[in-house]
Amino acid sequence: MNETLPLGRIAGVRVGLNWSVLVIVALVTFTLAEGRFPDAHPDHSAWAYWALALLTAVVFLASLLAHELAHAVVARRNGVEVDGITLWMLGGVARLHSEARTPGAELRIAGVGPLTSAVAGGVLLILAVWLDALHTSGLVVEAVAWLAGINIVLAVFNALPAAPLDGGRLLRAFLWHRTGDRLRSTRGAAAAGRMLGWFMILTGFAAMVFAGDLSGLWPALIGWFLIAAATAEQRQAELHGVLDDIPVSRVMTRAPDTVPTTTTLASFLTEGPFGRYRHSAFPALAPDGTAAGLVTVRLINRAPFQARSTTTIGDVMRPLRDVTTAGPDDLVADLLPRLEASRDRRALVLDDGRVVGIVTLADITRALSWLAEATRPRT
Incomplete structure (x- = not known):
């Protein structure tokens, strides 16, 4: 995913935004400002909803960036160079210069992402409880609670054992360790990724057709991305097999x-x-x-x-x-x-x-x- 707007370097890693990140910012902002916030706390002005919704969307992007930075930092500590991080519509991508050389390195690089999101979700949840105990504005507590929930969901979803999710890389590391065959393990993780993708597409369209729920388009879109990315990852592994050791x-x-x-x-x-x-x-x-x-x-x-x-x-x-x-x-x-x-x-x-x-x-x-x-x- 190519970057449109470079943001500089964080911890020595180049960070940029793709133009499609505006889609997720707009979607989160609109959903919160016109849905969740006024439904939960109807006694505030429209500008308060929109301002806090926009701030929440920005913090959400920061949590995605923290997730990818964790991958990048651990990758560098395991001898894998990082070309940069790009945030886009469906999250973030850490572009690694090369692949992990051992199953253990793959396990550490992949596992730190969901762990970071889970820790962020836990910290934000504690913060929401603490703010509520201090009788802080319910609208602010709602925003922090949403951020806590979305980070926990991000951690759980990314931990699913299906490529190209972090859980897919954990699955590949496990299969690689068991079989000693990187290509075979990649094919297994990619197959799991395609199965998950088709499941999300079918359930998303079923929700739209039978329940009239247009929000089903979102999991269908993610499912399509998973299928394409898992197939590309398998193709990349097969290319590695053909191009192995060629300088x-x-x-x-x-x-x-x-x-x-x-x-x-x-x-x-x-x-x-x-x-x-x-x-x-x-x-x-x-x-x-x-x-x-x-x-x-x-x-x-x-x-x-x-x-x-x-x-x-x-x-x-x-x-x-x-x-x-x-x-x-x-x-x-x-x-x-x-x-x-x-x-x-x-x-x-x-x-x-x-x-x-x-x-x-x-x-x-x-x-x-x-x-x-x-x-x-x-x-």
Whole structure:
């Protein structure tokens, strides 16, 4: 899930929002302001309901962020790098640089998320009881109690043994430990995820058709997401099996054409597409020859025509911190999910800060086709 609005870094982890997060904020705010709050405490003004509902929705997002940050922190402590966290309509996603290397690490990384939500729910529940004992406004107590309940529900739901939920990863860790086969364990967790997804879709539509309850659309939507994500997770595991132990250096395009950050756009455009610059994306180099970022034809075309003689590549490029990068010895299987989630669908291959290659999805797909053909049994 790509981020739309970067929020910076928390505990060294890049955090961002996807535009779809506005859907959950609007849904929570509207549901509380027009439903739960006035039903439970009808003696307040409309602005009080809406203001507290919006604040509650923001705190709910913060609890989702805490859940994903817990995954990220424990992943780093277990030797798994974290590329970032993105909050979106159906929760949050912690993008791990690679997979856990042992069932124990998988267990710790997956289990800390539901545990964090459960602890947050328990703390908020105690806070709601304490505020009620102090005779605080019933509306405030209602908001805190809702946050406590939703965090407990989040913990329980995420603990269900079905991929891609945290419980699915716990199931995979258990099966992996029992069988020693990561691919087989992933298939089992993915099958459980698809079963749960279909159950939620069927029950959601049944509620809408037979009970006229439109809220059934929500579990149906989550069920559809579970099926798609579980299938993608199984496909990713199978790709790992085919691409196992293949380094990035074997699929990358070596010594790609580069462009200095000091080059003006006008000068760059005079040499393409029939001159030196024949591609659609180029590594941008700092004056000392190290990688500075990535520039694409699309980014260049955004610059006003009249300013291209004074605008440089460095002014329009995507800076290196926002570009997917890899080392020559990194595994293709670990790079692939990051590449699919990147904005440019390209990764710069760096060795000591210098560009030694570039990898696109097409490069990996081509290698995958060859490997699949080579390993396909003959009849």
